[in-house]
Amino acid sequence: MKRQLDRREFLTSGSRAGAGLVFAGAALAQADAPQPQPAPQPQPAGAPVRIGLVGYGKRGRSLISTLNALGPDVEIRAVCDVLPERVTEAQTALEGMGRPKPTGYAQGEEDFRRLCEQEDLDIVMNAAPWHWHVPICVAAMEAGKHTATEVPAAVTVEECWQLVDTAEKTGKHCVLLENCCYFRNAMMVLNMVRNGLLGEMLHAEAGYQHYRIANNVFDAEGNLLWCGEHEARRDGCLYPTHQVGPVGQWMNITRGDQFAYLVSMSSKSRGLNLFAAKHFGPEHPLATRQYALGDINTTLIRTENGLTITLYHDTQAPRPYDLIYRAQGTNGLYMGTLDKIFIEGRSQGDQWEDIAPYLEEYEHPLWKALQQNALGHGHGGGDYIMMYRLIKCLQAGIEPDSDVYDAVAWSVIAPLSEMSVADKSRPVDFPDFTRGKWRERQPLGIVEA
Ligand SMILES: NC(=O)c1ccc[n+]([C@@H]2O[C@H](COP(=O)([O-])OP(=O)(O)OC[C@H]3O[C@@H](n4cnc5c(N)ncnc54)[C@H](O)[C@@H]3O)[C@@H](O)[C@H]2O)c1
Numbered sequence: 001m002k003r004q005l006d007r008r009e010f011l012t013s014g015s016r017a018g019a020g021l022v023f024a025g026a027a028l029a030q031a032d033a034p035q036p037q038p039a040p041q042p043q044p045a046g047a048p049v050r051i052g053l054v055g056y057g058k059r060g061r062s063l064i065s066t067l068n069a070l071g072p073d074v075e076i077r078a079v080c081d082v083l084p085e086r087v088t089e090a091q092t093a094l095e096g097m098g099r100p101k102p103t104g105y106a107q108g109e110e111d112f113r114r115l116c117e118q119e120d121l122d123i124v125m126n127a128a129p130w131h132w133h134v135p136i137c138v139a140a141m142e143a144g145k146h147t148a149t150e151v152p153a154a155v156t157v158e159e160c161w162q163l164v165d166t167a168e169k170t171g172k173h174c175v176l177l178e179n180c181c182y183f184r185n186a187m188m189v190l191n192m193v194r195n196g197l198l199g200e201m202l203h204a205e206a207g208y209q210h211y212r213i214a215n216n217v218f219d220a221e222g223n224l225l226w227c228g229e230h231e232a233r234r235d236g237c238l239y240p241t242h243q244v245g246p247v248g249q250w251m252n253i254t255r256g257d258q259f260a261y262l263v264s265m266s267s268k269s270r271g272l273n274l275f276a277a278k279h280f281g282p283e284h285p286l287a288t289r290q291y292a293l294g295d296i297n298t299t300l301i302r303t304e305n306g307l308t309i310t311l312y313h314d315t316q317a318p319r320p321y322d323l324i325y326r327a328q329g330t331n332g333l334y335m336g337t338l339d340k341i342f343i344e345g346r347s348q349g350d351q352w353e354d355i356a357p358y359l360e361e362y363e364h365p366l367w368k369a370l371q372q373n374a375l376g377h378g379h380g381g382g383d384y385i386m387m388y389r390l391i392k393c394l395q396a397g398i399e400p401d402s403d404v405y406d407a408v409a410w411s412v413i414a415p416l417s418e419m420s421v422a423d424k425s426r427p428v429d430f431p432d433f434t435r436g437k438w439r440e441r442q443p444l445g446i447v448e449a
Contacts, residue, residue: 040146040171040172040173040397041397042395042396042397042398043122043394043395043397047395048072048073048074048075049073049074049075049122049123049391049394049395050075050077050119050120050121050122050123051067051074051075051076051077051121051122051123051124051125052076052077052078052079052080052115052116052119052121052123052124052125052140052145053076053078053079053080053090053102053124053125053126053127054079054080054081054112054115054124054125054126054127054128054132054136055080055081055126055127055128055129055132055150056079056081056086056087056089056090056127057081057086057127058215059127059150060081060086060090060127061090061093062378062383063125063127063177063383063387064076064090064093064094065377065378066377066378066383066384066387067387068094068097068099069373069377069384069387070387070388070391073391073392073395074391075099075100076094076099076102077102077103077119077120077121078102078103078104078105078115078119078121079091079094079102079103079104079105080104080105080106080111080112080115081105081106082106082108082109082111083106084104084106086106087104087105087106088104090102090104091104103115103119109132110135112124112126112128112132112135112136112139113139116136116139116140116142116143116145117139117143121145122145122146122394123140123145123146123147123148123173123394124136124137124139124140124143124145124146124147124148125147125148125149125177126140126147126148126149126150127150128150129226129227130152130155130226130227130230131155131226133149133150133152133153133154133155133159134153134154134155134159134162134163136149137149137153137163137166137174138162138163138166140172141166141167141170141172141174142166142170144170144172145172146172146173146174146175146394147172147173147174147175148173148174148175148176148177148390149174149175149176149177149407150177151176151177151178151239151241151242151245151411152176152239152240152241152410152411152414153174153176153241153407153408153410153411154407154408154411154412155230155414155415156415157412157415157416157431160408160411160412160431160433161408161431161433163404163407163408164404164405164408164433167403167404168404173394173399173400173403173404174403174404174407175390175400175402175403175404175407176241176245176402176406176407176410176411177386177390178241178242178245178386178402178410179378179379179382179383179386180241180242180243180245180246180323180379180382181245181246181249181382181386181401181402182366182382182383182385182386182389183246183323183325183379183380183382184363184364184367184380184381184382185325185334185336185339185355186246186249186325186382187364187366187367187385188334188358188359188362188363188364188367189246189250189325189327189334190246190249190250190364190444190446191362191363191364191365191446192327192334192358192362193250193327193329194445194446195362196331197331197332197343197358197362198327198328198329198330198331198332198333198334198343199329199330199331199332200329200330201250201251201307201327201328201329202307202308202328202329202330203307203308203309203310203326203328204247204250204251204307204308204309204310204325204326204327204328205309205310205311205324205325205326205328206242206243206244206246206247206309206310206311206312206323206324206325206326207243207311207312207313207314207322207323207324208239208240208242208243208312208313208314208315208323209312209314209315209319209320209321209322209323209324210314210315210321211315211316211317211318211319211320211321212315213271213272213275213315213316214275214279216228216315217231217272217275217316218275218276218279218280218286222276222279222280222284222286224286228272230293231272231291231292231293231315231316232272232289232290232291232292232293233292234292234293234414234418235266235269235292235293235294235297235418235421235422236264236266236293236297236299236313236414236415236416236417236418236419236420236421237264237297237299237311237312237313237413237414237417238293238297238313238414239313239315239414240299240311240313240410240411240413240414240417241410241411241413242323243311243312243313243323243324244301244309244311244410244413245402245406245410246325247309247325247327248406248409248410249401249402249444250327251303251307251309252443252444253303253406253409253410253438254405254406254409254433254434254438254441255438255441255442255443255444256305256438256439256441256442256443257303257304257305257307257438258303258304258409258430258432258434258438259301259302259303259304259409259413259430260301260302260303260304260429260430261301261302261427261428261429261430262299262300262301262302262413262416262417262420262427262428262430263299263300263420263425263426263427263428264297264298264299264300264416264417264418264420264421264425264428265297265298265299265420265421265425266293266294266295266296266297266298266421267294267295267296267297268294268295269290269291269292269293269294269295269316270295270316270317271295271316271317271318272286272291272293272316273287273288273289273291275316293316294421295314295316295317296312296313296314296317297312297313297314297417297421298310298311298312299311299312299313299413299417299420301413304438311413312324322336322337323336324336324337325337331343331344331345332344332346332347334355335352338352339355340352340353340354340355341353341355341358364446365446365447365448365449366385366388366389366447366448366449367385369448369449370384370385370388370449373388374388388449389401389447392449401444401447402444404433405433405434405437405438405441408433409430409433412430412431412433416428416430
């Protein structure tokens with residue numbers, strides 16, 4: 001495979017594994033279009049969706065709990081993890097929920113291939129570390145299964161093309177499990193945009209602003225975790241899909257509009273050294289080493305239709321959690337940080353308005369219908385609504401709310417921003433993963449429960 005990078009090399013060759021490797025993988029040219037396959041068929045009426053899960057860490061546990069809440073609509077048939085004790089833990093947890101014991105796969109880091117090939121499944125979901133997402137998704141689709149991956153879908157431009165090529169060749173769904181698209185305020189904004197409240201869309205601002213060094217970058221014993229390996233060696237907007245997923249749906253990205261180019265800039269990196277010095281001591285190797293990722297990365301995107309987006313990646317400096325979610329059009333704007341709105345002709349003077357009456361008017365139909373079931377599940381209920389929709393779409397044989405083109409359009413911001421940061425914020429063009437289809441593809445509608 002000409003475009004495939006060795007993912008273990010990325011994680012082990014410290015000096016080369018940052019921008020250099022990403023540049024090496026930046027094959028922006030289009031591949032030959034594989035022949036499209038027939039659309040997936042509905043499942044037999046009432047049949048559960050049969051699922052295999054790869055990766056039973058923090059997120060895998062949460063996904064199992066959300067899936068379990070969908071009752072007889074799902075059957076979790078197989079679980080894979082490199083750590084055998086995690087597979088046993090998953091089996092015990094599912095039995096404790098009154099479910100059959102899933103088959104376990106724990107024979108090394110490529111054992112997901114056996115799961116994909118041997119199990120009778122409709123979909124393989126993965127909550128493994130980032131560098132395994134593409135190998136797992138590709139193995140699943142090539143074994144005739146749909147796939148749904150945790151975020152981001154891919155780490156390099158090369159990997160994005162691999163997902164597109166494989167989804168097109170096999171006709172299987174490749175869905176990003178982007179739960180933020182199902183957040184209550186994000187869906188309310190989608191409903192407002194579809195109903196014209198904000199006017200014509202002009203701009204959005206969103207940020208992954210989440211101080212999350214403990215348990216994500218370092219463990220309590222002073223080791224660098226897999227996520228920390230990325231932060232140590234890469235500089236850019238490394239985790240872009242929570243910010244840009246909802247924005248992409250508001251702006252019809254890959255469905256009438258397309259990201260055209262971005263520029264990206266990072267501040268210096270201080271937070272990881274300061275955190276390590278405070279928790280492990282000033283002489284600890286994690287306190288004295290260099291980290292690539294700047295504490296605050298800012299990325300600007302312009303779309304083909306002239307809309308603009310500001311994205312922040314801000315995870316290393318102490319701060320409250322805030323995804324921002326500003327959506328601005330020709331009539332006014334919603335500002336998620338404040339949870340307030342301004343609409344010309346409706347709001348008084350130049351004052352923000354409380355969102356409550358608007359929420360009543362523009363609550364998304366999925367939230368109206370599912371709120372009681374969703375609340376109490378992860379991320380304010382967004383995890384439940386995401387999983388509910390995916391499972392219902394699979395059962396009905398209809399297109400999920402997002403597809404492989406969305407997954408890669410949102411994920412590729414990470415490697416493209418790395419290129420821009422490494423080259424004095426120069427503009428970097430987005431590849432057209434849809435091969436021109438974005439002009440005809442229909443925007444996501446206001447889907448019902
Ligand atoms: N959508 C969200 O809100 C959200 C929240 C947290 C994490 N995530 C995503 O979920 C994924 C997992 O994150 P996490 O925090 O659970 O990480 P984690 O380290 O807690 O869990 C990862 C698990 O994958 C296993 N694993 C590693 N390599 C594997 C392989 N080759 N085959 C099978 N299993 C393998 C590990 O043993 C571990 O159990 C990441 O992509 C992350 O970005 C998403």
